[in-house]
Amino acid sequence: MTDPLDLAFAALSDATRRRILTMLLEDDMAVTDVAEPFEMSLAAISKHLAILTRAGLISQEKRGRVKWCKLEPDALRAASVWMQGFGQFEPINLDAFERFLESELSEDRLP
Amino acid sequence: MTDPLDLAFAALSDATRRRILTMLLEDDMAVTDVAEPFEMSLAAISKHLAILTRAGLISQEKRGRVKWCKLEPDALRAASVWMQGFGQFEPINLDAFERFLESELSEDRLP
DNA sequence: GGTATCGTCAACCGTTTGGTTGAATATGGC
DNA sequence: GCCATATTCAACCAAACGGTTGACGATACC
Numbered sequence: 608m609t610d611p612l613d614l615a616f617a618a619l620s621d622a623t624r625r626r627i628l629t630m631l632l633e634d635d636m637a638v639t640d641v642a643e644p645f646e647m648s649l650a651a652i653s654k655h656l657a658i659l660t661r662a663g664l665i666s667q668e669k670r671g672r673v674k675w676c677k678l679e680p681d682a683l684r685a686a687s688v689w690m691q692g693f694g695q696f697e698p699i700n701l702d703a704f705e706r707f708l709e710s711e712l713s714e715d716r717l718p
Numbered sequence: 719m720t721d722p723l724d725l726a727f728a729a730l731s732d733a734t735r736r737r738i739l740t741m742l743l744e745d746d747m748a749v750t751d752v753a754e755p756f757e758m759s760l761a762a763i764s765k766h767l768a769i770l771t772r773a774g775l776i777s778q779e780k781r782g783r784v785k786w787c788k789l790e791p792d793a794l795r796a797a798s799v800w801m802q803g804f805g806q807f808e809p810i811n812l813d814a815f816e817r818f819l820e821s822e823l824s825e826d827r828l829p
Numbered sequence: 830g831g832t833a834t835c836g837t838c839a840a841c842c843g844t845t846t847g848g849t850t851g852a853a854t855a856t857g858g859c
Numbered sequence: 860g861c862c863a864t865a866t867t868c869a870a871c872c873a874a875a876c877g878g879t880t881g882a883c884g885a886t887a888c889c
Contacts, residue, residue: 611734612733612736613731613733614731616727616730617728617786618726619797619801620724620727620731621724621729622723622862623877625723637836638837639834639836645756647877647878648846648878648879648880649836649837650837650838650878650879650880651877651879652857653836653837653838654876654877654878658876669885670833671885671886672836672886673834673835673836673886674835674837686730686801687801690794690798691798699737728846732847740849748866749850749865749867750864758847758848760866760867761848761849761850761852761866762849763846764866764867764868765846765847765848765867766847780855782856782865783855783856783857783863783865784856784865784866785865785867
């Protein structure tokens with residue numbers, strides 16, 4: 608699977624990774640801090656970050672001993688552009704986005 | 719994986735399935751006709767169509783002995799809306815879409 | 830130098846994916 | 860009834876996924 612669009616969509620198909628992306632929307636974060644809210648091992652999060660990096664959705668830069676993760680919206684834009692051709696979507700429906708984002712977050716958070 | 723967004727993005731992560739969607743953009747098609755341009759078995763295409771159906775991206779209706787496949791843009795819209803929050807994408811960049819669609823198609827077609 | 834912290838690597842495990850083939854199940858035409 | 864067409868089912872396979880654990884390599888701190 609080497610097609611960039613394959614990689615982007617596959618990376619987006621996991622709720623953990625989507626949640627990581629929404630976290631990075633706020634600010635750049637270190638790997639340990641990304642992992643903190645999740646109920647899984649640091650190694651698992653490290654793998655998720657590698658998948659997001661390979662898909663170009665984030666970049667990682669090591670400064671000292673911490674590795675900083677940064678959102679890279681270009682790959683997401685490519686995927687978004689691909690989808691624009693279907694269904695004449697409303698340009699930006701922020702209300703609907705807000706609703707989806709909330710349902711995503713509430714689903715993923717611990718009960 | 720039962721989250722609708724998981725299903726939609728996973729379904730989109732395969733070039734064969736994306737190509738099927740672009741074909742259905744033109745018109746509804748029977749399973750056999752969907753399968754015709756691909757170099758894989760009918761059963762494989764049938765599975766791809768099942769994945770697209772489960773994701774809600776298409777619907778299938780049997781009339782007589784042929785099963786018609788129809789694009790269902792709502793699930794795609796949900797995925798698109800999710801992505802709108804990242805990077806303040808241009809509302810609709812049709813040039814870029816055109817380029818991506820072409821590169822997709824040229825990649826997928828037989829040489 | 831010694832120790833704690835940050836992050837990845839390697840090996841393993843069970844499940845899912847994307848494909849194959851061959852048989853089976855409609856339905857339609859004559 | 861008989862044959863062809865349309866589609867799926869079932870069993871199989873190799874590879875990828877998502878997670879675990881434990882060891883390991885860097886870097887920072889004192």
